[in-house]
Each structure stands twice: as C-alpha cells, then as structure tokens.
Amino acid sequence: MPSINFFxxxxxxxxxxxxxxxxxFFRDRYFGQPEVFGTGKVLVEYMDGDRKMAPFIDPRSxxxxxxxxxxxxxxxxxPMIAPSRLLSIDDLTKRGFGEALYANSTPAxxxxxxxxxxxxxxxxxxxxxxxWMAAQTMINNGLTVQEYIDADTTGxxxxxxxxDATGSNPSIYTVGAYWTTYxxxxxxxxxxxxxxxxxxxxxxxxxxxxxxxxxxxQFSDLQNLLDKKHEYIGDLEARIFAPGxxxxxxxxxxxxxxxxxxxxxxxxxxxxxxxxxxPAKSAMVTAPDCGKRYYGAITQIPYGSSEFDTFAQERVPxxxxxxxxxxxxxxxxxxxxxxxxxxxxxxxxxxVIA
Numbered sequence: 001m002p003s004i005n006f007f008x009x010x011x012x013x014x015x016x017x018x019x020x021x022x023x024x025f026f027r028d029r030y031f032g033q034p035e036v037f038g039t040g041k042v043l044v045e046y047m048d049g050d051r052k053m054a055p056f057i058d059p060r061s062x063x064x065x066x067x068x069x070x071x072x073x074x075x076x077x078x079p080m081i082a083p084s085r086l087l088s089i090d091d092l093t094k095r096g097f098g099e100a101l102y103a104n105s106t107p108a109x110x111x112x113x114x115x116x117x118x119x120x121x122x123x124x125x126x127x128x129x130x131x132w133m134a135a136q137t138m139i140n141n142g143l144t145v146q147e148y149i150d151a152d153t154t155g156x157x158x159x160x161x162x163x164d165a166t167g168s169n170p171s172i173y174t175v176g177a178y179w180t181t182y183x184x185x186x187x188x189x190x191x192x193x194x195x196x197x198x199x200x201x202x203x204x205x206x207x208x209x210x211x212x213x214x215x216x217x218q219f220s221d222l223q224n225l226l227d228k229k230h231e232y233i234g235d236l237e238a239r240i241f242a243p244g245x246x247x248x249x250x251x252x253x254x255x256x257x258x259x260x261x262x263x264x265x266x267x268x269x270x271x272x273x274x275x276x277x278x279p280a281k282s283a284m285v286t287a288p289d290c291g292k293r294y295y296g297a298i299t300q301i302p303y304g305s306s307e308f309d310t311f312a313q314e315r316v317p318x319x320x321x322x323x324x325x326x327x328x329x330x331x332x333x334x335x336x337x338x339x340x341x342x343x344x345x346x347x348x349x350x351x352v353i354a
Contacts (some may be wrong), residue, residue, distance in 0.1 A: 014342065022124045024241040026134035026277065029205075031291040031338045038312040044339045045073045068236055074130075076337055078296040079145045079158060083125050084331035087111065087116045115330060120334040122314060130293065130336050135277045137162070137291065137338045138284060138346045148270070155223040162340055171344040178354045179215065181223035185352075186253055192285040193256040193349040201345050202287040206251070206258040211261040211280035215353050223224060225351040258285070281353050286346035296335035 037043070050144065136143040142161035149155045163169050173192050179185040189206060196203045208216070241247040244265030252345055263278040278284075298316040302309050314336070320329040340346075 022127050022128060023242055024131040025245045025261075025263065026138065027127070027131045027253060027338075028242070029288050030138065030286065030291055031130075031134045031293045034295060035292060036118075036182055036295045036297075036312050036314060038297050038310070039333070040296045040299065041075050041077045041123065042296050042337055043073060044076055044294060044337070048336055076160060076294075076339075077097075078294060078335040078337035079147065080333065080335055081126050081129055082331055082333040083122045084329050087114060087118070087328040087330065088326065094351070110329075118330050119317060120330065122330070126315065126332060126334050128337075130334075130338070131265075131277060132267060133336065134291070134293075134338045137340070138171075138286065139278070139282070139348055141340075141344055141348075143167050143338070146270075149164075160337070163344065173347050173349040173353050175349055179212070179352050180219075182216070182219040182225065185216055185219065185222075188349065189258070189283070189285065190253045190256065192283075192349065193258070195287065195347050196287075196345070197256075197279075199343075201290075201342055203256055203285050204287045205260060205261055205285070207261050207263060207278065207284040209276070209278055209280040210262055211282055213260070214352055217248075240302070248287045279350065281299045282348065282350050282353050283342060284346055284348045287333055290342070290345035291338055291340045294337040294339060296337070298333045298335060300333070340341045 008109045013303055035042075073326075133143055135143075141163050142159065144157060146157050147155035163171070173188070173195065175184075175188050177184055179188070193203045226299070228293050238248045240263060242265075244263065247274045248260045250259055252258075263276075265277040266274055267277060269275050295312075295314050297310050298313045299308055299310045300316065300318050301307065305317040314334060316333045318331045318333065320331065322326075324330070
C-alpha cells in the first residue's frame with residue numbers, strides 16, 4: 001500500500017477544504033459567490049440595474065428586440081495573503097493545548113496534529129481578512145490594502161475603487177441632520193432605498209452600527225408607532241444572526257420592508273488594537289448576494305519539487321523545511337478580491353448620530 005505524503009500541496013489543500021471556516025456576516029451574506037481564476041489576475045465585471053419592462057406587441061407583427069445591457073469589465077491583481085506558522089523541535093516535545101497531561105503521542109503524531117491545527121488557524125485568519133475586505137468594499141465602494149514586507153515593515157498601499165475616482169462616489173449618502181427622532185431616521189432610510197430602487201437594485205437589509213441601534217430603539221415616536229395595533233410598521237424581536245451580528249426585527253419604510261441587522265463584530269488589527277468591522281455610528285442599505293469573491297491563482301515551488309507550479313484554488317498550502325535549523329514552516333496563501341455585481345449596490349451613510 002503506497003504511503004500518504006501529508007506534506008504534498010494537493011493533500012494539504014484537501015485538508016484545508018475540509019476545514020469548516022469561521023462563520024462571517026459581510027463575506028457570507030453579501031459576497032457568497034466565489035469564482036477562482038487560473039491566473040494571478042482576475043476579471044471583474046459589473047453592470048447597472050434594470051427596471052425596463054417587456055413591450056406589448058401586435059400578434060401579427062412578431063417580436064421586438066430589446067437592447068442588451070452594457071457592462072464594465074476590469075482586470076485586477078488581487079492582493080496576496082500568506083500567513084505562516086513555524087514548527088520547531090520544542091513544539092513537538094512540549095504538551096499541546098488540550099492534550100492529555102501524560103499523552104503518549106510521538107513527535108511524528110504530534111506534528112501531524114499540529115499541522116491540522118495550524119492549517120485551521122491560518123485558514124480562519126484568512127477568512128477574517130476576507131470579512132474585513134467585504135466590509136471595507138461596502139463601506140467605501142472599494143478598499144485600500146496595506147502590504148507588509150515582514151511583520152514590522154510596511155510596503156505598498158494599494159487602492160481598488162469600483163467607481164470613477166474623478167467623480168463622486170455613488171454609494172455614499174449624507175444625512176441632512178443627525179437621527180434624533182424616528183421621523184428623521186425613516187426619511188433618510190427611505191431616501192437610501194429610493195436611490196437603489198431607482199437604479200433597479202434590490203434593498204432588503206438595513207445594517208446599523210451598535211450605537212445607532214441603541215439610539216433608534218429609544219426614539220419615543222418609534223415606540224408610539226409600535227404600540228398602535230391598527231398601524232403596522234414592523235416587528236422588533238432580537239435574535240443572533242451571526243457571530244457579532246443580531247437581527248433585531250423588520251421595519252417598514254414606506255413600502256420598503258427591511259431586515260434590521262446590528263453589527264458589533266470586532267477584529268484585532270496589525271498593531272494589536274481592537275477595531276469594529278462596521279462603524280458604530282453608521283448605517284447602510286443593501287441586499288444579500290450583491291457582490292462576489294474572486295480568487296487569483298497562486299504560483300509557488302511545492303515541497304519536494306524544484307519547479308514552479310500554479311494552483312487555482314481559494315487556499316493554497318505550502319511546506320518549507322529548514323533542515324539545518326530543524327524548522328518547518330507551514331504557509332497558507334490566498335489572493336481574494338471582493339467586488340460588487342452591479343454598480344454601487346449598497347448605500348452607506350457615515351455618522352448618522354452625534
């Protein structure tokens with residue numbers, strides 16, 4: 001029976017595919033469609049919404065051709081993500097987390113267990129980065145990424161915009177006054193919905209920062225409307241929607257029935273500072289599956305080979321061995337890009353409360 005090479009790139013890639021990734025909100029709900037390219041660059045296409053109707057015709061006249069919607073196609077080189085973890089002799093001889101105090105694991109068995117644990121850790125860190133990219137894409141209608149040469153040295157800052165930078169950003173909405181009443185809150189959200197609907201785009205989600213919802217639920221005019229049995233404006237009943245995200249109910253904004261989703265999701269940035277994925281004083285109107293995730297291919301020299309090989313996968317593991325220092329390094333690389341399917345399928349408002 002042939003032996004299994006646990007360090008083969010394809011075998012480790014299979015292990016990565018079996019890892020259940022951390023549940024996310026922005027990435028999974030709004031960018032759930034992945035597309036993998038066989039090259040280092042990806043083609044991103046998006047188009048305007050469509051509100052036109054089919055024409056009535058005279059049965060004796062045949063059909064009427066309709067125009068084909070135009071779209072824009074751009075080529076991007078997705079940024080590289082490549083976290084790694086070292087494995088030394090010390091890691092193999094000391095007790096691992098969750099391991100029995102007097103476990104009889106050999107160094108080889110412990111190395112395989114650590115390999116799976118490290119693959120899981122690195123994969124989940126990439127997923128959190130993709131969640132950040134998804135949130136930033138929706139907030140800014142584009143994103144800026146900071147490359148790192150090593151753990152302490154910054155490299156290039158790369159900006160990717162999904163609108164014409166010479167003009168205004170069509171996804172940004174500015175409130176006329178801070179939301180201090182339900183009437184002000186309703187008027188602005190309805191205007192944000194109208195902006196999407198006029199372009200033939202759906203709107204079903206109202207994403208709120210935690211401070212915004214804390215203010216909105218205290219509005220006395222909202223409480224009065226909810227107490228009126230003859231005037232239905234929605235239901236407020238909180239439930240956990242995703243880690244760090246609550247679905248607190250639905251509200252009617254003059255015909256637009258929106259899910260109210262409150263985001264408290266946190267992450268730790270490169271400096272060790274805790275940050276919010278979505279600003280606490282912001283609001284956004286959008287709909288599920290308004291974007292896609294694109295992945296560029298990874299080219300590397302696999303373990304045990306002297307030739308370059310290209311892997312068209314979302315996650316590509318790699319093993320590097322330093323025999324002189326008895327070190328082994330496990331890396332998982334990915335080249336993701338989050339992009340809209342239509343032009344500006346979200347409307348974002350910053351600082352809606354004082």
